[in-house]
Amino acid sequence: MSNLDRIRTTQAREHLNRRVRMTGWLHRLRRLGSVNFLILRDGFGLFQAVIEDADELAKLRNALPESVIDVEGVVVAEAQAPGGLELHNCRVRVVTRVDEVVPFELNKRVLKAGLDVFLDHAPVGLRHPQKQATFRLFSGILAAFREHLASEGFTEIQTPKLVGTATEGGANVFPVNYFGKNAYLAQSPQLYKQIMVGVFERVFEVGPVFRAEPHSTTRHINQYTSLDAEMGFIEDHTDVMRVLAGVVRTVFEMLSRRYARDLDLLGVQVPAFDECIPAVRFRVAQQVLLDRFGEDCRDETDLSPNHERLLCQWAKKVHGSELLFVTHYPVSKRPFYTMPDPDDPDYTNSFDLLFRGTEIVTGGQRVHSYRQLLNHIERWALNPAEFAGYLEAFRYGMPPHGGFGMGAERLLQMIVGAGNLRETTLFPRDMKRLLP
């Protein structure tokens, strides 16, 4: 082959009528006799090459789909071709020959594979263009989250995932043998991000969290990517909700702007969104469920998945919004560090954000007084000695603060409308699955 520099499939238009070299995977080869259509896939897109020369075609004789190939040709405008361009006068070379048939057809528009089969073969299944698009959106969510918060004066932190005590005093932690000592995998960076409010006022973290929840649902998983933020010098939880609304808007805007092709490929849209997210108090939400849907859950201290779904229906209808804040959850359902509502102390300055039927964010104002925090730790029957480092931050002056945590894979699930969180998690971990 010549030593032409390689171009990406997405750069072809800049090289119209010039000879170029592309490399990638043999996505599909349609042999029609004298004219043959080869679809090349690289990490960025697809491109059609026309192979007319029998010698060139012969080189592909034993190369099954997913073989890595190198194609040289002239970029030609062709109305019939996907994207209006194709390569002519091609020469091909097989770089890595594949001689086994892939477990499912990657070159069909929709990947036809059950979830378990797909996950068993994810290392190759993820190459399907719709899967590429899904996880490109994932990278966009992370980038938008960080970009927005950095622009608002937040500093990024990375905190320990190996901890000496279970973060929120709960069960559901994975134990680790740490040089003969007991350690746990962090369920959340909660206590560390609060400590860091004392340092930087405003911090965020993007990283894995681990939940040893021994149940298998379509919306739970045992490791996920948590998008966490925490901010000081607030009045109350509504300041946090305002920052969160800005984050969500930036995520949606950035996906629409930079990932339009991926959204198209998946046939999905992000909501039009003007940053004013309707908010309803927990007790009012219960009343709505009774009045509108005949669901009496006024004795309950949390919303069920079905109730979240119904409330989203209601918000869509009444407020025209795919997003809904539910605020002021009962004290009994929130962790010890949650700030009670000063006017109604059985309830809290907290919120969940629901989106398309499901809770995607949990947050609120935190207790910042050392004495009140000690008092809560006692009321929650926790051991203050296990929170010594955390408490030290409060002994030496913490401002009113609050924050939120959002599961990146869950948000992606709601954006692409996947039925199962495992479809939007790269190599998911659950009770059955530690591989690949």
Add this chain to the structure above:
Amino acid sequence: MSNLDRIRTTQAREHLNRRVRMTGWLHRLRRLGSVNFLILRDGFGLFQAVIEDADELAKLRNALPESVIDVEGVVVAEAQAPGGLELHNCRVRVVTRVDEVVPFELNKRVLKAGLDVFLDHAPVGLRHPQKQATFRLFSGILAAFREHLASEGFTEIQTPKLVGTATEGGANVFPVNYFGKNAYLAQSPQLYKQIMVGVFERVFEVGPVFRAEPHSTTRHINQYTSLDAEMGFIEDHTDVMRVLAGVVRTVFEMLSRRYARDLDLLGVQVPAFDECIPAVRFRVAQQVLLDRFGEDCRDETDLSPNHERLLCQWAKKVHGSELLFVTHYPVSKRPFYTMPDPDDPDYTNSFDLLFRGTEIVTGGQRVHSYRQLLNHIERWALNPAEFAGYLEAFRYGMPPHGGFGMGAERLLQMIVGAGNLRETTLFPRDMKRLLP
């Protein structure tokens, strides 16, 4: 107090001669009688307020340093004040009163505390301005790494930290009880990022990795933040070195540009750097050590920390560079997936990047042929069944590829010239330390 909007200490200049409100921590109060200087610290900087009114001063009577306070005053230009500005006609309010003395003086220019004492009290010690500066640089390193790679077409991924097999077949993994099954904490995203080259060609990940190394040195730690990248369609490892050089340049440039104040506060500089990093082969490096320093290590298969230090001295003197690539390490010292040098198969298409005396990056070209990889797994006495998912990616076509991994805390250590990696790690984890 009034309901003036709060401004940050760093925004004062925009409000010259106007009344403003600042909130933060009482960093220092110098009582001189009729004039008293209060230094306020927020998450962004320090600011001096002059307190002349006895009633206002009285409000601070029992407020020790680190109390959270609210100060209102007029921004006035004053040549004597730090930064040339101060607040006059102040009114103060204590938001969170501190009545205990902090474990060390946060308001001295240099924090006087032994490392262990500092780490025991990190939740408050991290508030020291030099510590703030250090970890602001950390956030800058992460941002620069991502920004550079995103601009080069890399896609961000987040991979599992709970794995079914020890990544590189080594010991030194932390075992996790995973619902009664054996799992391990990932030592590196190596195998996953290679799999993902098959999907996106170019990927990066920023995340924690875990090494159960049972030794305590100044440059090892049991959890660190790994900056990983992997790229397909390369000629050999030199393509990876070129991308890495671009990353390093962007990191240094961005720190100089956006974090000049933090670098100043720490009295450190990033190297001037023109992207041409000298490179020397492993065996040539051994010869240099013999010829220049009388160190005969030609029988050894790796470089000792002292040898790395000497080579950096040499590179500085001979090449005027604080960075040095050492390439072509012996096969026996590199993991099974490393590509042998085709012209010299006892050595590999690999590299380390040394900076100011220490290795900060390891990388190289990987084996991409399925058969060669199977052969390596056998030669390294590993069990192919444990690598089934990884191998599947190779069975279905992988391009020539390579990548690198860089420890973010180690790079920061070298930039700020810290003697111990624990000084540049937020809440370090080592054999002794699981808290705070």
